[in-house]
Amino acid sequence: MPEVRVRFPPSPTGYLHIGGARTAIYNWLFAKKHGGKLILRIEDTDTERSTQASIDGIIEGLEWLGIDWDEGPYFQTEFAAEHCAAANKLLAEGKAYKCFCTKESLDAKREAAMAAKQSFVGYDGTCRNLTPEQVAEKEAAGIPSVVRFKVPRRDGMVSYDDKVLGLIKRAYNDIEDFVIVRSNGKPLYLLCNVVDDIRDRISHVIRGQDHMTNTLRQVLLYEALGQPVPVFAHMPLTLDLNKAKISKRSHGEIVAVQFYKQNGFLPWALLNFLALLGWNPGDDREIFSREEMIEAFSLERITKSNSIFNFKKDDPKFFTDPKAININAHYLRTMPVAEIASLVKGELEEAGLWNPTYDSDKKEWYLKTIEMIRERFHTLKDFTTLGRAFFADDFTIDEAALAKNVLKHPDLKTWLPLLADRFEAADDITAESAEEIAKGLAEDLGIKPGIPINAARAVITGQIKGPSMFELFAHFDKATVLKRLRDVDRLYV
């Protein structure tokens, strides 16, 4: 295979959404797999809608995901001269022509054709065969014109071999003479994109299936420009549960990469999830290290059919696709502690809960805490919400925990302080001695051990569930344990 050069060409008209991210991911994986280059090219020719904020957001999103590129960002607008030169070349060679039809008359014609349910609603070729004299005449009269590509009028099919979908073909006669330069002299996407891909020596174009009809026309442009056609691979689209294309407009932030960053996702977990939406390695693996995924990736194993991003708005249990959360939770509980520790540090700092000693004296305690609580967390955010009691005294006790494990047994008002007394009397609290003490108290009181233990969990961690309480009695600072146990009184109001 010649040098692999792929590109990710976002148009900066919004944030990076998961569909775009997935395109970037596949291109990135393919480049890495083949030792190729990934080029980032900002397609900003739509000056009306392009914004700097969008460019920043897209780059930030890619960087957060860990997708690095080898060249760029290039900006399409910087190559306007090349785009024009290509258009002029086609014009000079008779492969394109000026069209003086007005947009209004064209729109009217198309609407009439569609209303009449005619098979061909494209441009009718009115200006295709104007003589040079007629063209000169119209230009002299100051009539504005666009440049249209002269699609070969011949029988047969234009075709290309799609790496994902197989042979795609379409009759020449079904393709209209499309516009390549606006009346204001600015070339359009179809042409710019091809010219840029030629200049950037792009070998493989990996993009969404929504580009399929563009591809046939672009193949024609490559041929007219006398350039080799790159390999195309069209990946399936991501739809919502109603099978509608996901978009910022209709789905909001849930489809933005930024949303996942803000909601405690690990970049690699999101990437892993996204990669699996429309691709699989051919075996049962679903969790990959970076190296494993690069090694396993191939265009041939990209799925043909669209996939659904399974999220229900206002789902009380899952704020996004359950599988995405599951994968995130998996990484959360299996990644090296040192790695997750620094991410949690960021969360704590943001929440104003960071204690510098976690980096020095209490480092061991800090790491152990994370190790203990991360197992049942789903996102990084859980450390400062569900796990708040480990890092602060001003936590609130979960309602269910309070009702079920504390208020239900009024005698805990005396039992918990009693437990505190026994802990206080013990010189060294280990998980083993804590268990002995707690169970011993229950026995002496003639109650089930679960009652004081679960109540302790509620007042010490604020949660109805969590790590082994015996380990926690030993893990928490003794004074904290005693205080929280003795403070149980305040809960009965």
Add this chain to the structure above:
RNA sequence: GGCCCCUUCGUCUAGCGGUUCAGGACAUUGGCCUCUCACGCCGAAGAUCACGGGUUCGAAUCCCGUAGGGGUCACCA
């Protein structure tokens, strides 16, 4: 409407003519474990492989129709 693509459990998917009355993952659910929850482990339920015709000794797998879904038909990208 034309053209193009797609169609296997709720969702992501495996499958590429026979060893599959369809396997895995997530979600759901029963149990074990247990101080709780989670993890882990063992189970359950869940897909007449969109439908209808062919081809074949044999089809989820090949062919043809039909239906459904998606994409696209801009002087947007």
